[in-house]
Amino acid sequence: MLSHMTSMKKFLPVLLSFAMLAGGTALYVQNAGAQAPAPEAPAAAAPEAPAAPEPPKIDTGDTAWVLVSSALVLAMTAPGLFLFYGGMSRGKNALSTMMQSFVILCLISVQWVLWGYSLAFGPDIGGIIGSLEWFGLSGVGTAPNPDYAATIPHQAFMLFQMMFAVITPALITGAYAERVKFSSFCVFTLLWATFIYDPLCHWVWAVGGWVRNLGALDFAGGTVVHISSGIAGLACALVVKKRMGHGKEAMHPHNLPMTLMGASLLWFGWFGFNAGSALGAGELATSTFTATNTATAASALAWMIAEWIYRGKPSALGVASGAVAGLVAITPASGFVGPISSLLIGAGAGVLCYIAVMLKPLFGYDDALDAFGVHGIGGIWGALATGLFASKAVNSAGADGLFFGNPAQLGIQAMAVLITVVFVFIGTLIILAVVGGIMGLRTSEEDERLGLDLSQHDEKAYS
Amino acid sequence: MLSHMTSMKKFLPVLLSFAMLAGGTALYVQNAGAQAPAPEAPAAAAPEAPAAPEPPKIDTGDTAWVLVSSALVLAMTAPGLFLFYGGMSRGKNALSTMMQSFVILCLISVQWVLWGYSLAFGPDIGGIIGSLEWFGLSGVGTAPNPDYAATIPHQAFMLFQMMFAVITPALITGAYAERVKFSSFCVFTLLWATFIYDPLCHWVWAVGGWVRNLGALDFAGGTVVHISSGIAGLACALVVKKRMGHGKEAMHPHNLPMTLMGASLLWFGWFGFNAGSALGAGELATSTFTATNTATAASALAWMIAEWIYRGKPSALGVASGAVAGLVAITPASGFVGPISSLLIGAGAGVLCYIAVMLKPLFGYDDALDAFGVHGIGGIWGALATGLFASKAVNSAGADGLFFGNPAQLGIQAMAVLITVVFVFIGTLIILAVVGGIMGLRTSEEDERLGLDLSQHDEKAYS
Amino acid sequence: MLSHMTSMKKFLPVLLSFAMLAGGTALYVQNAGAQAPAPEAPAAAAPEAPAAPEPPKIDTGDTAWVLVSSALVLAMTAPGLFLFYGGMSRGKNALSTMMQSFVILCLISVQWVLWGYSLAFGPDIGGIIGSLEWFGLSGVGTAPNPDYAATIPHQAFMLFQMMFAVITPALITGAYAERVKFSSFCVFTLLWATFIYDPLCHWVWAVGGWVRNLGALDFAGGTVVHISSGIAGLACALVVKKRMGHGKEAMHPHNLPMTLMGASLLWFGWFGFNAGSALGAGELATSTFTATNTATAASALAWMIAEWIYRGKPSALGVASGAVAGLVAITPASGFVGPISSLLIGAGAGVLCYIAVMLKPLFGYDDALDAFGVHGIGGIWGALATGLFASKAVNSAGADGLFFGNPAQLGIQAMAVLITVVFVFIGTLIILAVVGGIMGLRTSEEDERLGLDLSQHDEKAYS
Amino acid sequence: MKMIEAIIKPFKLEEVKDGLLEIGVHGMTVTEVKGLGRQKGSKETYRGAEYKTDFVPKVKIEVLVADNMVARAVETISRHAKTGTVGDGKVIVSDLNSVVRIRTGETGDSAL
Amino acid sequence: MKMIEAIIKPFKLEEVKDGLLEIGVHGMTVTEVKGLGRQKGSKETYRGAEYKTDFVPKVKIEVLVADNMVARAVETISRHAKTGTVGDGKVIVSDLNSVVRIRTGETGDSAL
């Protein structure tokens, strides 16, 4: 039974969302004007006329690849990630866990179109943040923006980046699963995306971003996506506290085939995530694809073997977790390393993340589904490994790492990691304090005991 | 226990199918001749030689995109739609519900190749129907057909359209789920596809189609696919009557994670459905992709918020339903509108479809999985909204809508909706009368009580 | 409780895997050097510069299609195949069954990069095997290799082929599911891939391969993938013996919706498998796509009808099995036949495989999930059917089959089948003897009774 | 005080429950079971294999009632559970020695 | 008339059922249960966490038989359920007051 007070609070996200719509509608007309792309083909159902003669010219192959990659990265979040996480949760919380990723996809898709993309990639303000000039995608048309991708429509780049903005907060949910109020979750997500992700994304990837200017290498989002979500997850686990009965009651994953399916779809979609980051379908996309697949397989085997030696038996959850750890670790390096380097980066990730997950109990926080253990640790290892294994022989646009005669790069990578960790950890704590203070973070004991599916959503996963 | 009589009837589809094969084989030889494409590369496993010099020239990027889109739309039906529907059904009917979509994929794939595509897109006969000249795809080769798509093989266009012909009858199954005889279902599907879908598709999309000539805008199938399936669903729900115990016994969805997965795969595949309808990988495909994603997210949030306000709690099934409603609504508009318009179209869809589903009990028909509530209502809203928000600034090949100074377009859209509703509703009633008269539509009470999985298929979903 | 002895044996795969890493690392440096591709674009996140002027030039559309196809074929194995198989297994063995495919994906991804690709496609040695010159992909860069594909990076071809090397041993697992020790499974897989698949692949597809030189047609792997896995499955079923209680206790599939989902994803991914084998996005890919979809649908309907007539009821498992049978059968023919031929090949496959599965009990071996019944029989039918229906009118690079006036081709196809059957059957028996002799193949009775999930992995699929 | 155990057809549970609440029974415990009897089971076929099962799904209701309620309760259950077709099930009455309500420690009829 | 309750190993159900039908018992009710006893349970490990469970899957068979059948029924169950290894289970016999066949209203032995 909700007190009037709490139900009031519950509507914060509602209001927030309406605010979005309002805001959006406000600049409706001018925006509609701003949509004008290059003239389209004579019939909607007819193929596209060759884009206007003046360069930069759109390449259909590159565009096809980036659009497909965008769809693949969307599939990583839904259903990929929510299956991976949902299967590990308990049956009474399965839907609420899965729904979190799904709702994040919806919230951020709207946030990104309205102000997120503008903050992240809009005209630079002092290397810190983008201006709101591109609010509601005004000015973000279908002609290429050579700053980011010269052979595909600007909106294609925006879409591809959107999917990154979506999955990052979704990864965090693994840390606070099974105990947070849905309303607080919605508000936290919107704030975190706006005040943590968007600026960080600007720093690392936007033209003029100050971290980018440091020369740090992050091909597909090791720092922006994985370290940030992993560290945010750690902060959440610490602030939100343990689930009731944690350590005492058994908390079995309720559906491991679901988790295995999720891991597979993450692997599948990650080709879009990494190879898509080449923003074209050519040599770089191909070598990235090779690196991604090799590291993932090596990491899964490494985790399996570590478990086999240490536990006596390999497990399906272990192999799946190892694969995800490998995907995380290779992300920043994928465009800069060859197959053998990938093999070693992956093997390292599998072993390190396995150790991290095994040691978790010692620290006593409850990172329910190991968002930090896998994404935080794996992401940090990957960022540093990029400083070890990167090679200009693979990607002349990159840099050489320590093993290729350039120790300095490792330092730059470490610096980027440090910046990300500090900014995200502190920023997340602040947001948690705000949300917690205003509306509280956790459900009532009774609700948690009953399960979030019934208490937060009046639903049951299975009947 | 089947009487000899009924088992006889049961074989109608069998015979029908054999008829197909026979028919097909008949024109085997000439057809084989007609297959000749432009000369292929020197080794099967080698890449393709550049297509013959004379225009129209095949574009590999456009072709890659359309082939991928075809695969994506297939994935919408199986597994996307059958997971979405299957999860909402009761456990004892889960397989029969899922199998319906799967079997439709098989039936229509064959029907389309033999006579469906020819009826829908074959040489026009008075704007009403295509001739059977292309029966068995004779004459439908791999050289481009500029009437429909100048930069991809004609067969690629045929394949893409096939997937639309497949999903439409599959959407209807949601209305009559859990109570129809499998044999009757097969016959109904073949008749509906041949006598309702194929002509309607011709009217709206084929060169010479009379509705197309009215100037109605339907980018990716709002009328042809969604209004038609939604209205047909309504007719089915009315004729087939309620499920036993409807309104009295509890009818819980048996597996909502499955439904959530289905909704996600529908979202994923819908990029092929809408952006693929650009029939090329360029600016139009990109803006369509943006519109599709934005409307879907907005609709899911709108449904969630409406539910939250009205019910006190948002639900996973609600968010998933809202997303699908948004996908439906944006379909006809997706190639003609910008991001903010998409946002508003989506938000409207979420609220309208939620209301429709809430009011259903008042009318007392049993649209089991809301085929009409979501596809009918959402489709009509989308068709009309296209008349409101369409803008030549986004797609010069389209038209301006009411909000862009062209009220006439709204009238044209309304006309197209009306035509579709009347034709489909009456046509479906006739087909139901025929099939019902000859072989009956519903299973015995005993069979329905036992569940269709056991009674129709001697199987159980879970053991 | 493991004896020291067995636990020792258990570590064979561990050691093996470490060997790989070692081996790999060994040639780390030179390899890193050998990575050099054509110069990359100026910024990692920027699109690719046009590849170096000198031909062969990379085509972005073809590359996008082959990369997407590679991802699709990966999705066939995980999650496609493991869902298809996992759903048919019993609940107590669900995870172990699914995990086998997942682990094979990991093992072979590493094996292929290290020595598999080199053995299969490396510089030919007497038409029998490839040299180890390409060990660790040294020399396999991103510039095209015209021997195999002139318009895509060499590594893209390597990746596409990798996915074939992955799924083949995974298909075999269906034959020995629910009773084999995990450690023995790992070793068997590595040996089989290295000593059976890699050579066979070289014979049939590599430049200089002796079977290829016979003029046998195998567009996408009917012999290399399906006949070989089917025959190997038969050998395994015979050697590994029946599951405890087989024929006595009921062995229900534990989750048929999962199997239906798996079949759908196999269908989806198979477009990459077959149409991707065109190695470009054009006319050949398109006609292959058409053939694949048509045969699959026809086969599913044929199986359904056969079952309906013989059993009185069609079933979901039947339709799903029929679809897979059709996919298998059309694989070798897909690039050489038109739609009507595909229809007939598919119809034949559905009926033949249904009969094969029905007759299985007579022979009394326990091909648990019908790897032989579907892939063996379907593959052989497909290879021979290619000799009947192939037409130069469809693919001038192919040959005419018996129905098109060239009876000789059927003989060549039969020869290729025979070679494959003999080589694979004997080779598999030898490997089973070796592995069985050293470490044993089956789990203890107690472990099998308890279920492999708990006994081999200390896990349960559902809680 | 007596223990009444009834085995009925699953879709009759709601009706029987409501009937019992009406006559003033305040609680019950329900278990999903499989029953074998005169009612014939179903057949399943998977690829080649055909399985016949003799068992059909049933639910078991356990109700503790004061002695003076037994007759009415049994009659109520029978009436609501009855379809007249094979498989309607059984109602069994047996003795018990004591009941305790855990929350309060109450015993005997007042524990119900 | 008596109520026989047997707790056995799941994979023995078919055998026991057939045994009972042979000696002329026409019906039974089966429930899936978890048993704890001398038989050791299994271990599960998920990432770091290790769970030992003392419970093992069992099935409970309830059979109503006429008094003259009790001995044979108990013996039949015991014989077919026996593997000789720990965990074979128990057979319990208890009294009951009355049985009604819902469909017909028959009571006593004729209700079985």
Add this chain to the structure above:
Amino acid sequence: MKMIEAIIKPFKLEEVKDGLLEIGVHGMTVTEVKGLGRQKGSKETYRGAEYKTDFVPKVKIEVLVADNMVARAVETISRHAKTGTVGDGKVIVSDLNSVVRIRTGETGDSAL
């Protein structure tokens, strides 16, 4: 020898089990059940449809104990299962005629 049947809240099972093992009870059989009583059930809403269920998940524990153990066992179960809130459940004691340990054929208290 007596049969103790307890209906408790699921999350109390572990605690009750440990309590019983401590006082020297060696075995028990557990069943997942749905209970109806004073404790209110939950509400579910799916699209339009709203379902209220009166039933709440419970577990049933069956324990066979020698007569001299009954009192302690009942007390132990009550103590560990108690939360003091509605829905804690019941403990029921009843007689039985005989027990056989299938594995050995032992009967009576030695069969436990």
